[in-house]
């Protein structure tokens with residue numbers, strides 16, 4: 001089976017570190033909302049500083065349960081692709097820096113599958129044009145948008161994606177490969 005997994009919120013605990021630095025920079029968080037309820041300009045400003053500082057990116061904790069399941073899938077010869085929209089909102093220089101950080105982070109935390117990493121803004125569209133039928137995502141809005149007959153999108157339960165969704169899972173173990 002060919003599977004695509006989102007990076008932030010599925011493999012990587014982006015929110016904990018983002019929230020820590022956002023608070024240091026004086027922002028107020030709303031954990032029940034995606035992007036912690038920050039307007040786009042504020043979100044981008046905090047995110048840019050995190051990427052520039054570099055160290056916070058590597059402080060982001062891998063979700064070990066995700067890692068373990070992906071490892072098992074890899075051992076069972078499933079084809080795993082990592083998809084992320086990281087860097088899409090930055091200028092070229094910062095985007096390249098963040099892409100490099102992301103590759104390194106995955107290599108350290110999620111080897112050996114890191115070479116199947118794709119930086120895409122429209123993950124659902126990318127999956128469909130690359131023959132992928134299962135996507136695991138943590139953003140409810142995107143999961144709903146991309147769910148179709150040809151693409152089964154699982155929503156991994158997180159505090160920022162509460163609400164109705166037909167394929168909500170609490171662990172990657174629930175994915176029917």
Ligand SMILES: [Mg+2]
Pocket residue numbers: 006007008009010137138139
């Ligand atoms: Mg995500």
